[in-house]
Amino acid sequence: MKFNHISDRELLQHYVQGNEACLEMLIKRHKNKVFTSIYLIVQDRYIAEDIFQETFIKVVQVMRSGKYKEEDKFVPWVMRIARNMAIDYFRKSKRNVMITGEDGEDIFARMEIAEMNREETLISNQTNKTVRQLIEMLPEEQKMVLVLRQYAGLSFKEIAAMTDVSINTALGRMRYALTNLRKLIMEKELNLQ
Amino acid sequence: MSNTFTETDILRYLYGETTPAENKAIAEELKKNINLRSYYDRMVETQKELEKVFEEPDPTSVNIILEYSQATHHDSLEHH
Known part of the structure; x- marks a missing residue:
């Protein structure tokens, strides 16, 4: 077959x-x-x-x-x-996570994951790792839409249904996610080549 | 169709979620709207960075799933 x-x-x-x-x-x-x-x-x-x-x-x-x-x-x-x-x-x-979710907002609202030295990781030459670290810096609701659209390949309509928000909200979160990510990249002066 | 496109429209365009008619109109708009073109270029650049992130599961994880499936398949056959 x-x-x-x-x-x-x-x-x-x-x-x-x-x-x-x-x-x-x-x-x-x-x-x-x-x-x-x-x-x-x-x-x-x-x-x-x-x-x-x-x-x-x-x-x-x-x-x-x-x-x-x-x-x-x-x-x-x-x-x-x-x-x-x-x-x-x-x-x-045992991680400290606040899950609100009542209005479909901020499912992973706050995660206090073990302290990580962001400065240390950001100087890594591994682009993969660095971009992952930058994604982690995004607000949770933005990160979720970004991950589901960019990596899981879900449509904005599917993401909206999964996260109980309107398509416009999903699109808005994605827009902020990419804009914030862009800012983080520029702030850290990463080599974009 | 209105040729006033927003950044959100550009995102839908970037991720292939616009209609053929919108694609044509947005492509035309990007030729003459410098601000929109600039936004589009920045997002394309950011998307290229995101595409560098790639992870794959350990083959052991896949094997565990397949072994579980095979074991439960045999179990389900035995019960029928």
Whole structure:
């Protein structure tokens, strides 16, 4: 079976019918965008690995139970699970997290993650690491939209639905996120080449 | 269609969420609106920086998921 031309929906159908290879193809197809998104949300590789595993194990469980109904929207569904897993993690952990969420605002409103020396990390020559650090400096609601749009590949409409805000709010947060990120880059005088 | 585009419209354009008609109109607007063009260029540059961030899970994580799936698959077959 040639997998490259098969849609996510078809792969899911074949997987439910017992073709295990289809799950492997689905994971290979989406693992990097899902993992990068989780990593940027939790900012810890080991936690990200755990949440990544738990997310796809949940996917398997739901598929086996026949409860999956969003056949055309695999990645948004996976990211919704991953985001909930991340929220659960922060609730259970000793990290100080305030989750408001009543009005859909600031789900990860405040996370007091272990003190990190930002100055030290910013002088790193590793662009990947540096940009990750800058993303971490964004207000949580902006960071979430940025991660879901830029890395998970969700549309603004899908992000709005996932975070219980209007599309205009999601777009506004993205606009502020990119503008703030740009400012941070300029302030730190990073080499943009 | 109005040719007064906002920064939000430019974001939708940047992420491929505008219609073909909007694409055409925005491309035209960017040729003559210096401020909008400047904003667009800054956002493209920022987006390029973001594209440098790339992470992948450890192969062990993927194997754990696949092994779980195979184990539960066999279990589900045994129960039927």
